[in-house]
Amino acid sequence: MDADIAELKKEVSLLRKELSRVSDEAEVRKVHFKYGYYLDKCLYNEVVDMYADHPDAYVEFLGSRYCGKLGIKRLYNGRFQNSFVKGRNGPVRGFLLDHIMMQDIVDVDQTGTHAWCRMRALMQAGTHKSVRDTHPRGHVQWWEGGLYENEYLKENGVWKLFRYRYFPFWHAEHETGWSLTRENYVPWPTKTYPEDPWGPDEIIDQKMLWPDTRVVPFHYPHPVTGKRINDDDLRAPNYGQETSEAEPPLSLALPEGQERKGGGKTWSNEGSVRVLPELVENP
Template identity: 65%
Template sequence: MTSDIEHLKEVVAQLQKEVTRLSDQEDVRKLQYTYGYYLDKCLYKEVADLYSDHPDTCVEFLGGRYNGKEGVKRLYVSRFAKSFVNGRNGPVHGFLLDHPQIQGIVDVNAEGTRAKGRFRSMMSAGTHDSIKDTHPRGSVQWWEGGIYENEYIKEDGVWKIFRLKYFPFWHATFEEGWAHTKPNYVPFLSKTYPDDPNGPNELCENPMLWPDTRVVPFHYKHPATGQQVADDDLRAPRFGEDPSTSAPPLVLSTSKSEA
């Protein structure tokens, strides 16, 4: 009888651990989906509040890295709000920016304190004809696709975004599509803060944009083989050429505590 009870206790403990892991995974997915809903409606203060207060917190965007909670606010509350909605928190009439967060793969560490997630985004954005003379973007509509490889941290029992890394793979005009995207269609960030008051703290190495098709490294291993994808297989040489002729494989940044 005693051995049966001990066995049942072990089973219950294992089940509790698994339930907690699955709950954490769902909480992280919900966090990322919430980020998408807020960002779509230009609720930049709410977006910034989703981020951790950890000193290694950052967000990477268009070749720039914004460090700490202040850097996060500088990107969303300053740069984005000023560019899209004239500095307000919330949408403006006639401006569209929809980018669903999809295909989420989330992995939580054994301690239940950190997590990593990969998500895809497909964006449709632009301005309505009725605001083309009043909005700074004028008359514009575009497509965009990108990959997130993010890190999350649990603070006081609440999951928050720790290090968001967004790689916008491609942009295209609605009228002509991605086959005709001009080089440097969306220029990478080139000036850092404070030279650019709304700029990043530092610039990232080897930023990429369509037609560059290098693979953003996967935070997870192959589920069947247990192996990481080889670096050369993440590169994107021209058709028929050796991988060594292409740009270097992308490398995900790490926090100072992991370096």
């Protein structure tokens, strides 16, 4: 009887852990979807409030990094809010900025306080012809495809956005499609804050726009082999050319001074077993 009770307690404990993991994964997914809905309608105050207060929080976007809550606020309440809606918190008539979020893969670490998510975004954006003379972008419409490789942090029991890495992958105008998209469709930031009042804290070597087709690294190992993809396989040389001639692989590496602590899952690469860094940042 005692052995049976001990076994039941063990099973209950395992079920609780599994239920907690599944619940956390669902909550992280909801957090990002909610972020997307706020972003659609230029509710930038609400977007900024979703970010963790942890000093290591940041956003990587278009070859630049916005660090900490102040840097993140500068991106959303500065660059985006002033460019799209002239400082207003909320939409303006005739401006479309819909983000369709899909293909989400969420992984929560063993502590239940840190998570990763890879997700695809398909954006429909532009202006209605009726506002061509009043909106600074005139009359324009375009598509955008991009990938997120994000991290989330549970602060005081609440899941929040932590490290957001968004790679806009391709753009296409309706009239010409993606094959005729001009290169450097969105100009890269070249000045940092405070020289640029809405600029990033750092310029980083993570620039990728169509026709560049490098792979955004995966936060997870292969689900069957447990291996990581070789860096050279993440590069995109011209057809028939050597990989060594291509742009270097993209990276999910942390900024200098930040680290992930602890050990967790193991994965094998070329026959060896290595420790996959715990998906947790100890505040």
